[in-house]
Amino acid sequence: MTQTCTTCPYCGVGCGVLATPDKVKGDANHPANYGRLCSKGSALNETVGLEGRLLAPRVNGADTTWDTALGLVADKFKAAVDEFGPDSVAFYVSGQLLTEDYYVANKLIKGYIGSANIDTNSRLCMASSVAGHKRAFGTDTVPGCYEDLEQADLVVLVGSNLAWCHPVIFQRLLAAKAARPQMRVVVIDPRRTATCDIADLHLPVTSDGDSAIFNGLLAHLVDAGCVDQAYVDAHVDGFDAAVSAARASDPVQADVSADDLATFYDMFAKTEKVVTVYSQGVNQSEAGTDKVNAIINCHLATGRIGRPGMGPFSVTGQPNAMGGREVGGLANMLACHLDIENEAHRDAVQQAWDSPTMCTHAGLKAVDLFRACEEGKIKALWVMSTNPAVSLPDATRVSEAIKKVPFTVVSDILERTDTGDLAHVLLPATGWGEKSGTVTNSERVISRQRKFLPVPGTARPDWDIIADVGRRMGYSGFDYASEAAVFREYAALSALGKTFARDFDISGLAQLSDAAYDDLQPIQWPVPTDGNTGGRFFAEGGFYHAGGKAKMLPITPPAPKSYDGLTLNTGRIRDQWHTMTRTGRSARLAAHLAEPFVEIHPEDALANGLHDADLAQLTTDQGQAIVRVLITSNARRGAVFVPMHWTAQTAAAGRVNPLVAAVTDPFSGQPASKDTPVALKRADMAWYGFVVSTQPLAPQTAYAAIAPSHTGWRAELAGVNAPDDWEAKARMVTGQTDAAAAVFEDASSGAVRVAFHKDGIIEALFFAAAQPVAVARNYVSGLLQKDISSLSALAGRAGANVADPGATVCACFDVGVNTLRTEIAAGATTVAALGERTCAGTNCGSCKPELAALIANAQASVAAE
Numbered sequence: 025m026t027q028t029c030t031t032c033p034y035c036g037v038g039c040g041v042l043a044t045p046d047k048v049k050g051d052a053n054h055p056a057n058y059g060r061l062c063s064k065g066s067a068l069n070e071t072v073g074l075e076g077r078l079l080a081p082r083v084n085g086a087d088t089t090w091d092t093a094l095g096l097v098a099d100k101f102k103a104a105v106d107e108f109g110p111d112s113v114a115f116y117v118s119g120q121l122l123t124e125d126y127y128v129a130n131k132l133i134k135g136y137i138g139s140a141n142i143d144t145n146s147r148l149c150m151a152s153s154v155a156g157h158k159r160a161f162g163t164d165t166v167p168g169c170y171e172d173l174e175q176a177d178l179v180v181l182v183g184s185n186l187a188w189c190h191p192v193i194f195q196r197l198l199a200a201k202a203a204r205p206q207m208r209v210v211v212i213d214p215r216r217t218a219t220c221d222i223a224d225l226h227l228p229v230t231s232d233g234d235s236a237i238f239n240g241l242l243a244h245l246v247d248a249g250c251v252d253q254a255y256v257d258a259h260v261d262g263f264d265a266a267v268s269a270a271r272a273s274d275p276v277q278a279d280v281s282a283d284d285l286a287t288f289y290d291m292f293a294k295t296e297k298v299v300t301v302y303s304q305g306v307n308q309s310e311a312g313t314d315k316v317n318a319i320i321n322c323h324l325a326t327g328r329i330g331r332p333g334m335g336p337f338s339v340t341g342q343p344n345a346m347g348g349r350e351v352g353g354l355a356n357m358l359a360c361h362l363d364i365e366n367e368a369h370r371d372a373v374q375q376a377w378d379s380p381t382m383c384t385h386a387g388l389k390a391v392d393l394f395r396a397c398e399e400g401k402i403k404a405l406w407v408m409s410t411n412p413a414v415s416l417p418d419a420t421r422v423s424e425a426i427k428k429v430p431f432t433v434v435s436d437i438l439e440r441t442d443t444g445d446l447a448h449v450l451l452p453a454t455g456w457g458e459k460s461g462t463v464t465n466s467e468r469v470i471s472r473q474r475k476f477l478p479v480p481g482t483a484r485p486d487w488d489i490i491a492d493v494g495r496r497m498g499y500s501g502f503d504y505a506s507e508a509a510v511f512r513e514y515a516a517l518s519a520l521g522k523t524f525a526r527d528f529d530i531s532g533l534a535q536l537s538d539a540a541y542d543d544l545q546p547i548q549w550p551v552p553t554d555g556n557t558g559g560r561f562f563a564e565g566g567f568y569h570a571g572g573k574a575k576m577l578p579i580t581p582p583a584p585k586s587y588d589g590l591t592l593n594t595g596r597i598r599d600q601w602h603t604m605t606r607t608g609r610s611a612r613l614a615a616h617l618a619e620p621f622v623e624i625h626p627e628d629a630l631a632n633g634l635h636d637a638d639l640a641q642l643t644t645d646q647g648q649a650i651v652r653v654l655i656t657s658n659a660r661r662g663a664v665f666v667p668m669h670w671t672a673q674t675a676a677a678g679r680v681n682p683l684v685a686a687v688t689d690p691f692s693g694q695p696a697s698k699d700t701p702v703a704l705k706r707a708d709m710a711w712y713g714f715v716v717s718t719q720p721l722a723p724q725t726a727y728a729a730i731a732p733s734h735t736g737w738r739a740e741l742a743g744v745n746a747p748d749d750w751e752a753k754a755r756m757v758t759g760q761t762d763a764a765a766a767v768f769e770d771a772s773s774g775a776v777r778v779a780f781h782k783d784g785i786i787e788a789l790f791f792a793a794a795q796p797v798a799v800a801r802n803y804v805s806g807l808l809q810k811d812i813s814s815l816s817a818l819a820g821r822a823g824a825n826v827a828d829p830g831a832t833v834c835a836c837f838d839v840g841v842n843t844l845r846t847e848i849a850a851g852a853t854t855v856a857a858l859g860e861r862t863c864a865g866t867n868c869g870s871c872k873p874e875l876a877a878l879i880a881n882a883q884a885s886v887a888a889e
């Protein structure tokens with residue numbers, strides 16, 4: 025079957041994918057991945073099924089026609105604008121929209137409705153980097169490219185768990201380090217993450233201690249004579265003020281060992297080729313923008329920017345976070361990196377659009393936008409391709425705020441999401457593989473997403489839905505024949521980049537024919553009509569502030585927190601994507617970490633009365649949650665970590681954002697999602713359970729975390745009251761109405777095991793006990809639909825003659841921890857040897873850090889014997 029050349033819809037690495045409906049593989053010709061894919065990319069085929077898809081527009085819960093639904097949307101938005109003014113409506117969009125979708129949404133609200141009340145989930149993600157770039161460079165430019173990481177002699181990763189969140193760049197880094205062992209890697213992160221596996225040095229910084237570290241570094245660079253005076257004189261303003269602010273702060277605030285800090289400073293000073301990569305540990309902070317500038321200051325002072333192997337490098341999270349910034353997706357930006365506040369910019373865009381009205385001031389940023397919903401100021405809201413009821417801080421309050429909006433529209437691919445459940449109108453969008461357009465990755469490479477799957481039901485591409493609403497609102501600028509036509513208009517508009525001396529210019533693509541757009545190969549911007557395409561920025565200066573100079577900023581690190589309890593850090597796990605609406609469908613991906621957890625240091629666990637596998641109750645000023653306890657010395661003392669992925673549908677009690685305070689950075693408006701004061705205690709549960717079933721699960725228990733298994737569903741459970749009738753409870757939870765039940769109760773221990781079977785085939789298994797149940801999860805999940813006696817199924821683990829693979833480590837080949845431990849004991853003491861014997865780590869390589877950790881642990885325990 026012909027393969028379609030497209031791009032992965034997950035992270036900002038932007039890997040090229042060769043896809044057919046049955047199979048995906050990495051595109052060897054794509055400059056982001058050269059054939060590699062990570063565990064999530066490799067599982068794409070498992071996540072495009074039609075179950076749960078929204079197939080027709082829905083108004084107040086009933087399927088309807090596009091004509092009815094979009095007529096209503098246009099009427100309601102128009103009525104709100106007419107009665108309450110343009111700022112009474114809002115769009116909340118996403119870095120997962122394609123550039124064409126994003127462009128049309130912006131054009132509609134900023135240029136026709138006349139409001140800038142459009143913000144995006146990139147506010148939760150990249151806003152501090154954008155603000156930091158603009159302060160330093162005069163525009164939102166990422167100066168370098170991925171090759172810089174391979175060519176550097178020192179790579180500093182700040183608040184980035186690259187191994188799990190940008191796995192293919194991590195693999196490239198790993199390969200580069202293997203080829204050039206002199207390369208050094210430093211990780212600055214409160215936690216010892218999988219990324220630390222390749223680190224020569226890990227600085228377990230206290231939350232928000234980063235500015236103190238980089239201020240200290242700047243002072244050290246000056247003292248060590250590392251300033252590139254010629255570069256600073258020619259291209260940089262603000263050097264003296266930045267250095268005196270740096271000298272006024274104290275790196276002790278970062279709470280890392282003085283020796284380690286000195287080692288880091290020395291490495292940085294002595295290495296010309298340094299890349300500093302940063303991500304959410306930097307951006308998602310009350311002082312995120314300052315952290316970005318504290319980092320950039322060090323690169324500007326040394327002139328280490330824009331040359332091969334050098335520069336600050338903000339890696340983007342979502343597949344089109346960068347494209348969104350280019351089209352002006354944020355409430356305070358205009359298309360093509362132009363500024364709303366600049367009258368000349370506004371006029372030029374309005375002229376190009378030939379539009380009736382133009383927003384005149386910045387719109388509401390995400391957190392404020394939902395506050396305005398709460399206050400009744402927003403009369404019509406349209407959410408596209410994002411799930412704010414899950415992903416915004418103080419999420420319960422956000423859900424309540426959305427409920428207060430008189431008219432809410434959600435465009436999604438699924439019929440049920442936590443946000444969609446709050447909407448009046450649901451609009452079915454075509455998803456990855458069903459639609460077509462462009463995305464821009466972390467290194468400014470524009471790639472095509474191409475269609476290779478049939479359109480499900482009556483779903484339509486996002487740009488087409490938005491343009492239709494524009495036409496129905498009576499506007500003339502929305503007659504696009506195709507996504508190629510949208511792209512051409514946008515590319516032509518970007519010629520304004522040249523007019524106003526901005527970085528972003530892709531006007532060289534404005535004349536693409538439909539066929540040339542179809543064939544468009546990955547291309548790095550800028551793509552001007554004349555001049556060079558792509559490349560790095562700023563090696564020879566050429567910044568975008570008036571006068572062409574960059575600015576170093578004086579940074580005062582935030583005062584150390586006086587709070588002496590625990591704080592809550594949040595983020596991602598290797599095999600899930602955000603609110604799990606897609607990755608959550610893959611049994612393989614779920615097998616890695618199947619429930620929400622709190623990573624906690626052994627001493628903090630002891631002090632708070634927590635044991636491994638307990639459930640912990642977390643309480644903050646905002647809310648409560650219940651998650652599994654995972655005790656690990658990888659955690660920093662005083663800070664616990666909880667992943668962000670679980671939802672009302674997958675683990676209602678285990679959602680983290682109801683806990684997170686909606687505190688924002690003063691410059692970027694980005695929420696600080698990594699540092700909320702939290703209290704922990706053991707959750708009092710009368711019983712714990714594990715269940716697998718061929719039917720959808722309906723637990724209705726105090727704690728439940730549901731995941732797919734290869735032949736059905738699995739869940740972890742816990743309840744505060746033990747039911748009187750276990751069989752009835754088990755039947756309800758497993759959704760088995762007519763299967764025969766075999767019930768085993770152990771009166772002395774309180775343990776209960778129930779098997780449901782039909783014609784000798786296992787349909788469901790239910791295990792409950794007064795303590796967390798000790799059954800082999802993956803083994804038990806594999807028993808569904810097997811012809812095996814209830815009694816042996818309820819043993820809950822493999823017999824002596826059958827190997828139990830244990831929890832999945834390698835998602836690609838489903839290799840379990842027990843299999844790996846056996847092979848390590850039998851002499852496979854390198855990651856490569858484990859790969860040869862079990863295949864683990866040989867496809868995407870995402871599990872290599874965990875393989876290395878297993879080997880190290882085994883060797884440590886042998887040494888201790």
Ligand SMILES: Nc1nc2c(c(=O)[nH]1)N[C@H]1C(S)=C(S)[C@@H](COP(=O)(O)OP(=O)(O)OC[C@H]3O[C@@H](n4cnc5c(=O)[nH]c(N)nc54)[C@H](O)[C@@H]3O)O[C@H]1N2
Binds near residue numbers: 217
């Ligand atoms: N598997 C997976 N990959 C993804 C995603 C996903 O959902 N799943 N999402 C994508 C998206 S949109 C994004 S934005 C990226 C995010 O990618 P990352 O930013 O790498 O991911 P996070 O886990 O959010 O946070 C990174 C690290 O910041 C650390 N941190 C917390 N506070 C501080 C601090 O004060 N200072 C420092 N130095 N570090 C701190 C955390 O301990 C954490 O390990 O990932 C992208 N890739």
Ligand SMILES: Nc1nc2c(c(=O)[nH]1)N[C@H]1C(S)=C(S)[C@@H](COP(=O)(O)OP(=O)(O)OC[C@H]3O[C@@H](n4cnc5c(=O)[nH]c(N)nc54)[C@H](O)[C@@H]3O)O[C@H]1N2
Binds near residue numbers: 595
């Ligand atoms: N506590 C905490 N919270 C966080 C973070 C954190 O680190 N900690 N990280 C933040 C960050 S960086 C980010 S980026 C956000 C992400 O948070 P969200 O954007 O809310 O999460 P997603 O699950 O990616 O939501 C995407 C939605 O779009 C739908 N969708 C998929 N494809 C399409 C399509 O083609 N069209 C349409 N219309 N819909 C589609 C999906 O089904 C899903 O409902 O979370 C933020 N929240």
Ligand code: SF4
Binds near residue numbers: 190
């Ligand atoms: S690293 Fe993984 S998730 Fe990111 S784009 Fe590549 S395959 Fe997709």
Ligand SMILES: [Mo]
Binds near residue numbers: 341
């Ligand atoms: Mo993100």
